[in-house]
Amino acid sequence: MTVWHGLQARFVMLMGLVMVLVLSVLAVLWHRQERMQTQVETTSRVAMQEMANDTLRRNAEGVVGELALAMANPLYYFDLDAIGRLGQTTLRQPGTRYVKVFDAQGRVVHDGSEDIPEYGQMMDDPMAYEAIGARGVHTQMSGDTMDVSAPITIGSQRIGGVRAGYDLNVVRQHQERASAGLRNQLQALGQQHLLWIGLLGAVLAALGVTMAWLIQRSLVRPIRQLADAARAIEAGHFDTPMPADGRRDEIGDLMHAFSRMGASVARHDREIRRMAYTDALTGLHNRLAFREALDQRLLTLHGAGRQLALLFADIDDFKRVNDTLGHEAGDDVLVQFANRIQDLVQRLGGDAALLARFGGDEFVILVESGAAYGDEIRSAATRLADALVEELGQPITVEGRQVFLGTSVGITLFPEDASGATALMKNGDIAMYQAKVAGKNCYRFYSRAMDQAVERRVHLEQELRGAWERGELSLAYQPVFRLADGAMIGAEALLRWRHPKHGLVAPSVFIEVAEESGLIEALGPQVLRAACRDAVRWNARAPGDQPLFVSVNVSPRQLRSGDLPRVVAATLAESGLSPKQLHLELTETAVIGDEIHAGNLLSRLRETGVKVWLDDFGTGFSGLSHLRRVPVDGVKIDRSFIADILRDPDDLALTTAIIAMAHSLGIIVVAEGVEKEGQYALLRERGCDLAQGYWIGHPVAIDEFMSLLG
Structure with a gap:
């Protein structure tokens, strides 16, 4: 135990x-x-x-x-x-x-x-x-x-x-x-x-x-x-x-x-x-993705002896779609344009081509040289640009209506124009801008001379801003005479720019800059108010019971905005000028793109008593057909027809036909650019109503014009 x-x-x-x-x-x-x-x-x-x-x-x-x-x-x-x-x-x-x-x-x-x-x-x-x-x-x-x-x-x-x-x-x-x-x-x-x-x-x-x-x-x-x-x-x-x-x-x-x-x-x-x-609307690459792809392509192309082209495609007058049909219709147009461009790039651009939307209405295409081409990159870019201009110039159906827009294409080449992505994209923008300046619906290759032209144009636009407030812009008035009795019945208001350094700048130069930059939307109402105030002054001094009218040019941008009737009504109320003494002049091309919108707008203006004239008549695409669809009170025959009526039978026949057609519709006919006595006499013989030109009256300042009234 x-x-x-x-x-x-x-x-x-x-x-x-x-x-x-x-x-x-x-x-x-x-x-x-x-x-x-x-x-x-x-x-x-x-x-x-x-x-x-x-x-x-x-x-x-x-x-x-x-x-x-x-x-x-x-x-x-x-x-x-x-x-x-x-x-x-x-x-x-x-x-x-x-x-x-x-x-x-x-x-x-x-x-x-x-x-x-x-x-x-x-x-x-x-x-x-x-x-x-x-x-x-x-x-x-x-x-x-x-x-x-x-x-x-x-x-x-x-x-x-x-x-x-x-x-x-x-x-x-x-x-x-x-x-x-x-x-x-x-x-x-x-x-x-x-x-x-x-x-x-x-x-x-x-x-x-x-x-x-x-x-x-x-x-x-x-x-x-x-x-x-x-x-x-x-x-x-x-x-x-x-x-x-x-x-x-x-x-x-x-x-x-x-x-x-x-x-x-x-x-x-x-x-x-x-x-x-990714671009949310079209599903294409966006600017960021395109820039990264371009940087990568340039890294591989440097020293390889291969070429590259950038095509900058911008839809012409796209803002008109948004202004007249709405932004949903504008999105529809962009998607249709993107699909058309993508089809062309797939057919003509080769396997290495890349398409992107940079936002708004601008698309950029990258095309590379290589086995897909039998010639240099310039020829390949030309073929694609030709196809873009032709295909995108075809009408687009939006909300059951056909819209004609077209596109302007700028092309820059690597390494010929630049070796870096930033410079290439800048050059493409410049070339596209030059295509716009050249009349739109076309293409232009970049050249170094374009840089200077763009700089001059940008500088001109900067100086034009605020020129009215600085007192550099003023109005001159060219008298309009009745051929039947030679009486002066009105005057056309013409905008003039006296530059403090360069002197008088041609209207054809600065008006185009104002139109493209959007400055015309601010200048237009200012010109209208000044012309109406001057008309009130001269009518208070003019002898007789028949007051003199003043005609004022309206830009396509002002017409497309839809705000013109309100601006005109406010100006007439402010100045006190009678609507019957105000004539608004629109170019024929301003109403071609959307005659329904223009017709409705002009009808509202005419209901107030304001007269509407169609300027530069005969130079548009449809000519006399507009007289049936667009409500106007008068037409001004373009000076290119008046200049040769004494020696060119065709111009005389066309001028006579315009007078007859307009009179049959109850429309007044005005001839501009009358510089010879023979032209004046022939026009009076053929029944022309009114005329203006250097032979009968030069554009003058308001004070000198009032002195003509006696």
């Missing part, structure tokens, strides 16, 4: 020692597990926070950078509707607090709202200073807001910027929920493993070592794998495969959750990249 008790004591002692050792080991393991649980939770929280903040920042910078590119043309043309649509699209994205578009001085242009309450206000919040002065995409944080800003530029000129604020609380809330879920799962796992370790420890102390191994294998390693995957996602590797061993416990759930999160982030990244590189 003694021996037995001794063995039992030893056994008990040994078991006690084993149990103490096992409990000690278990205590150490439990303490180690708690520390690992805290470490895992902290590591996961930090990793998720860094990943969420970095993902939000990069996504926000991509969105704001693309938004700045898309805002360039609308901000340059001060198109608040387009700026508002872009801002509202960004503002609707989850977590976006505000979107602000500002000019170069930091004044708010648009904030994405309907009524723009901050319009014109200087941004003075703590983050405004850095946002205004940013030279590139700039991110700053303050409290719970991430502010991302980017400059808006046209070429190298900074015209403003855009800011977007993102709510960091949204990210933190998602992070806290994820951390809480992770913490709960880890706590549940700790409790399960503690029970398991305790049960196994009661059976055999050696299982403590096994339990430690099991903990290491089943808990620590998966968490570390998930942390490694989170760091990879944080570095931008969104498609990183997640560890998966088929487990169905909490760790398995955590792995699956991480896997789904990674897939979701990757999917959103692909969607954001698709949105950033």
